[in-house]
Amino acid sequence: MPLLSPFVLDALVGFCLLSAIITYSLGIFVYAQKTASPIHRLFLVLTLAATYWGLGEFFIWQATDFNGFLFWLKASSVWTIVFALTVHFIIAFTDAIPSKGMQRIFILGTGLYLPAVIFALIGILTDWIYIAAYEPGFGYVYxxxxTNxxxxxxxxxxxxxMVWAVYAIFLSWRRAPHGRIRRQNYLVCVGVATVIAFGFLSAVFFPAYGIYAPNLVFIGIVIFSMLIAYAIRRYGLFVLSPETAVTEILGTMPDGMVLVDQNGHIIAVNQSATEIFGDTEAGLVGRDIGSLIPDGAYEDIRQTIFWGARVSDFEATLPNEIPRVVSIAxxxxxxxxxxxxxxxxxxRDITERKSSETALRIANEKISLLSQLTRHDINNLVTGLSGYLTILEDGCNAEERGEYLSQSIDIVDKIIQHLQYSQEYQEIGSKKPVWEMLGTMIGRAVxxxxxxxxxxRVEIxxxxxxxxxxxxxxxxxxxENAIRHGETVTRVSISTNVEADGTLVVVFEDDGIGVGDSEKEKIFRFGYGKNTGFGLAFSSEILSVTDIEISETGTEGKGARFEIRIPCSGWRCLR
Structure with a gap:
């Protein structure tokens, strides 16, 4: 029988140990990159099993007696499970079996792992697959x-x-778009084919010619590992792969993704979709999409898509606990x-964008109205001023001149106030609303x-x-109003409470003279008040941009009490 030289034999045995070291290191490295990824975990299990097999093959050829040789030969019977894991990895990598859930588990269990375990037990308990023998001049061989x-x-x-596995990954390579994914598939395909080729040499070709040698499959495993390492470094394998491109990238999308079957039932959702709909993935999968998108919106979308068109920027309001406006494509x-x-x-959740648009529209309407009112008021004031100046020009006694001059100065002051207020008012809505901490706003004001x-005192x-x-x-x-107009004010307290409908109420309360019942609404009108008459009216307009209301609910003689009512959609707790 043909015999290998001692040098070649030692080199082949060395490949067994080398493959064990390389596959172990590669598996740990890949797993550490993304421990939560199913395909990373599967690759780790595959490399650990291959490491065990490589070590078993190495110790087979280190045995010096028959019992030791037979022990390691039986221990290496797990090679059948390594092959099952390899095929499973290819299925996961290429999605060669599109079935999900229990159906996929059944196919893998009965088609791969059950036969692999049975074959491994046959190898351990019988001599039907491999036999150990002593060859004079060479030593123990298997x-x-x-013939069995x-x-x-x-x-x-x-x-x-394995032929099917190579064919599956070959198809995946052919179907993949040009670029990184295609090159990944190509390298994995070449690597798997190399392992199979060397395995065929040891399992079929060499035995047919009576050549004794360690299993050459480990040469293929070393080459496969080198190709995988190159694909990781050069083309982002396990970072951007067929598996991660579909599940992980969709999972990190800021927009919600919902996959719906032909009957309108949800098949899959990503994390963003669960946040938009306010439910868990388990709670959404299986539900009718029509129960989540109101007013027949999904039916309109479905009909549009059914006739071959794509839908983009279809707006709908979701009936969540806190209503959300969304754009659907x-x-x-x-x-x-x-x-x-x-x-x-x-x-896509566009609630804030729609709120900003609404706020800007309302602000523009208010600015337009204010411009008309201001123009009308200033026109009346200028007319009055013109009359006083005409009287002064025509001549009058000193007492009358002083009176008319004083009235003219008052009118000029009012015109200045109108112009100043008009300038400040124009800033309302010039910038879109923002989320800001209430405590920070109050702190700066104080x-x-x-x-x-x-x-x-601030207790919010x-x-x-x-x-x-x-x-x-x-x-x-x-x-400022509390301190300036409260007269007897010694304390101002600011507090918050949440009502049953989710409204947040911010209360400003003092111990001054309060506001009379007849003035509670008037104080929010333009021009009414003890100073400029603009402060509280200005405050009311600022708050109304985002549908926040303000009112005075105190008791005259006991102190003023202003309530700012913020709707549930306009505030969020930081705890």
């Missing part, structure tokens, strides 16, 4: 029992299985036979306001409110 029907069945089974999903299989919807001996919950950037002026105006 050979496949090619069980051995023939096992070899034939794994040849068919969608298109038909085709199966492998190019037949309609369902619909994919991309859902810091900027000289309040002498007045005790200002940590929240952010959605309001016009000028809303800090509201806090300042309320505190």
């Amino acid at each position: 050979l496949p029992v090619l 029907p069980v051995c023939q069945i096992i070899i034939g089974y794994y040849i068919c299985l 969608g298109s038909m999903v085709m199966d492998r036979d190019e037949k309609p299989a369902g619909t994919v919807l991309i859902i 810091e900027n306001l000289p309040h002498g001996g007045v005790d200002i 919950i940590p929240v952010e409110i959605y309001a016009d950037p000028l809303s800090e002026k509201v806090m300042y105006n309320l505190l």
